[in-house]
Amino acid sequence: MPEQQSIAQPEADRRRRATEHGEGPLLVLGAAGTGKTELLARRLAHLVAAGVAAERVLVIGSTRATARLRERSEALLEGAYEELWIGSWETLGERLLREHSEAAGLDPFFDVLGPAERLAMLLDRLDQLPLRRHEIRGNPAGLLARLLSRVDSLKADRVGATSLEERARSRESGGAEEADRESIQRELEFAEFYTAHDRILAEAGSLDQGDVFLALDCLLAERPDIRRQIASHFQYLMVDELEESSKAQRALLEALASDNPNHLYALEGGELDGWFANLHPAGETLELEQRFRNPTIRFWRCGNERAQAQAVAREVEHLLAGGADPEQVCVLFADPANQGGAVAGAMEERGISFHLSGPTALLQRPEVRDAIAWLRVLADPDDSAAAARALTRPPIELRPGDLARLTTIARRRKLDMVGGCEAALDSPQFQPEARERIQAFLKLYGAASAAMEERRADVFVRRLIERVGLRRQRLFAAQPEVAERLLGLSRLAELATAWTRRETHGSTRGFVAYLSAVAEAGVEPAGGEEPPSPGSVQGMAVEAVKGIGFDHVF
Incomplete structure (x- = not known):
């Protein structure tokens, strides 16, 4: 880390200038690993030590970068402070909009829905959506997830449904060739979908994440008094990983900079240095050159x-x-x-x-997959893959050979896997130990099946985790991964609670269908990412590791 390694004198001087920078705009350029996040934490500490109230400094960045930034800032700050305005674009954007919701013409109790919640909402209204020219191919969740992703991208670029329709109409009136006409019609239909999506959210009193910044953009443009109020409240503003921001998010920076240019942006590179020069023609730029990460690289060749x-x-x-x-x-x-x-x-x-x-990482955790397997086979006894996992994983642990024989019996007699289990009890192919395991499965299945129709999804999921023994088994397992596994099961139960709160008349089967759709579409379940438990190895997408x-x- 920068604070632990020696730094060449010219580089040290540049870092000190950035840390001690006072009034006016500053752009800090540096490749990954040059310590930009650490520099922002040190500048915050310097400002507070110079007498600036901590709550008058707004620090924005990606979700993962701000976790590290907050941690370092809290370690470097001396003395008491009221609060720290350090957070992700999503968190801070929603907070600012909620504080000024009345001026923005919004219900102060609006909900911001994630992709999974919007996907579930649209699946319930599939017949109301204009999708004649879009091929569902038996996978409506996958199609809707792709369309939602495009809606999000357009909102991030500040392109609304009306603008999209106008572009398509312009192409249409320009004498498009035959080959382009179908493409234009699909684009017009997508503009209809975009409009329907926003209407459905508005009817539910909800926004998506893109709406948050579009609403802030409109608010600051239409209400200069609100813009000046926010700009004067935050004496200094800093942004980490500016290259990760969208046009809609940068519009917020542009609006605030017109009243208060005390902005510092940390940027890895790309074209946004030109954006900075246009916004702040007299702004200063400092470049960090020394990197603090120099990993050793090895390559493996694996068969599968x-x-x-x-x-x-x-x-x-x-x-x-x-x-x-x-x-x-x-x-x-x-x-x-x-x-x-x-x-x-x-x-x-x-x-x-x-x-x-x-996205969907929670649903890939072994203990969560075990619980979902039980939910799926309870909702649909014909789901052979779910039944196979429920049978072979704890607490049943049927041996692979016995599962193969069980599957053969079910297929020959044209039974589902549960019916196959009942038939297997009379078969001489199974040893007493295997019969006992199958009987244990049928006992658990029967009890859970009876309760499934009587209980709300959240209550049922928690009881299922306890009844099947998934939580108890983890609780008494003397292994280091116990805490992480328990977090996964708790998170699944929280998903059921959140779903039940939204779908007050929904059934447990509906919740299982929701989980299946989320997994199939590859979107993140509502509630965001849970932090790892202490002592855990981490797994993440390549693009998510930036800044860590x-x-x-x-």
């Missing part, structure tokens, strides 16, 4: 995904046995939703606490 997962888990186990800090070990994935499950399972086999983050340092990365 399982072999790769086992190789990573084995190497991590070796590192931890040698005294490595598990919190300084990270496994990166191009696609955590599809690749994370194998590594999570391999880590579990070795008793290594592993926290997988990213680890000693060992796979």
